[in-house]
Amino acid sequence: MISVKNVSYTYMKGTPFEKTALENISFDVAESEVLAIAGHTGSGKSTMIQIMAGLINLQSGSVEIDGLSVADKRIRRLVGIVFQYPEQQLFEETVELDIGFAPKNFGLSYIEISARVEEAMRQVGLPNDLKKVSPFELSGGQKRRVAIAGILALKPKYLILDEPTAGLDPLAKENLLKEIFGAVKKSGVTIILVSHNMEDIARFANRVIVLAQGKILFNGTPRELFAQDKILARAGLEPPPINQLLRKLNINEQALTLDEAEKIILKNLNKKACRL
Ligand SMILES: Nc1ncnc2c1ncn2[C@@H]1O[C@H](COP(=O)(O)OP(=O)(O)O)[C@@H](O)[C@H]1O
Numbered sequence: 135m136i137s138v139k140n141v142s143y144t145y146m147k148g149t150p151f152e153k154t155a156l157e158n159i160s161f162d163v164a165e166s167e168v169l170a171i172a173g174h175t176g177s178g179k180s181t182m183i184q185i186m187a188g189l190i191n192l193q194s195g196s197v198e199i200d201g202l203s204v205a206d207k208r209i210r211r212l213v214g215i216v217f218q219y220p221e222q223q224l225f226e227e228t229v230e231l232d233i234g235f236a237p238k239n240f241g242l243s244y245i246e247i248s249a250r251v252e253e254a255m256r257q258v259g260l261p262n263d264l265k266k267v268s269p270f271e272l273s274g275g276q277k278r279r280v281a282i283a284g285i286l287a288l289k290p291k292y293l294i295l296d297e298p299t300a301g302l303d304p305l306a307k308e309n310l311l312k313e314i315f316g317a318v319k320k321s322g323v324t325i326i327l328v329s330h331n332m333e334d335i336a337r338f339a340n341r342v343i344v345l346a347q348g349k350i351l352f353n354g355t356p357r358e359l360f361a362q363d364k365i366l367a368r369a370g371l372e373p374p375p376i377n378q379l380l381r382k383l384n385i386n387e388q389a390l391t392l393d394e395a396e397k398i399i400l401k402n403l404n405k406k407a408c409r410l
């Protein structure tokens with residue numbers, strides 16, 4: 135479990151450029167859940183996850199991961215973080231070397247590293263024959279997969295993804311999400327997904343936290359969130375199009391998928407037909 139308690143963070147504290155990014159944030163992440171962190175640009179999402187990964191030092195409050203303080207170096211084995219546009223950090227000559235880079239730094243044996251590289255490639259849907267190829271010859275979507283596989287090869291218990299599909303074309307985005315929430319999730323990792331895409335959150339998250347100007351505005355299920363127009367508006371977020379449609383039809387129910395929306399609409403049409 136990850137436990138975040140009363141965390142506040144201010145950049146460039148004590149200077150005229152001081153900027154408070156987080157204010158008194160508390161929440162827990164349970165094992166095996168998919169927690170989405172949503173919010174407008176500048177709401178504090180990236181700061182929050184970097185604190186959870188121990189990359190930014192705490193100024194106040196506490197973060198514990200499986201009972202260890204986030205300042206404890208041992209948490210580096212537990213938490214894997216994939217930054218926005220992670221492919222910008224690829225640098226090795228081959229896909230295999232890039233994915234195996236961090237496990238190698240952990241001092242794992244060659245056999246263990248190559249087993250982990252193969253497993254991570256499978257999880258993100260990269261064909262095995264790309265192993266010896268230069269990552270720079272791959273498509274944008276494939277590069278992103280290599281970068282994510284490099285983190286998965288560390289076998290983190292908690293995987294934090296900062297806008298993992300930003301900038302990908304719709305097909306690559308869809309495939310990547312299917313892999314992350316299929317094979318990767320099945321391997322048992324707890325996923326923390328930073329996203330402002332409400333449709334993705336509807337489909338994949340068990341729970342969503344909404345940040346606005348460094349504060350938590352909401353913590354609950356996506357279904358509960360989509361009924362909260364005022365909160366969404368304050369956070370600068372829009373409910374998914376299917377929920378907007380339900381609202382236009384004066385149906386006060388929330389759907390997480392197209393199929394569910396269809397059922398709700400048909401049910402309500404039938405009710406209306408009966409009344410006529
Ligand atoms: N390195 C930094 N130095 C100064 N201010 C920063 C820095 N990083 C982020 N901020 C500010 O902190 C706030 C939160 O930023 P961030 O955590 O990146 O939000 P998000 O990921 O939701 O877009 C913003 O106002 C941003 O301008």
Ligand SMILES: [Mg+2]
Binds near residue numbers: 179180181
């Ligand atoms: Mg960000």
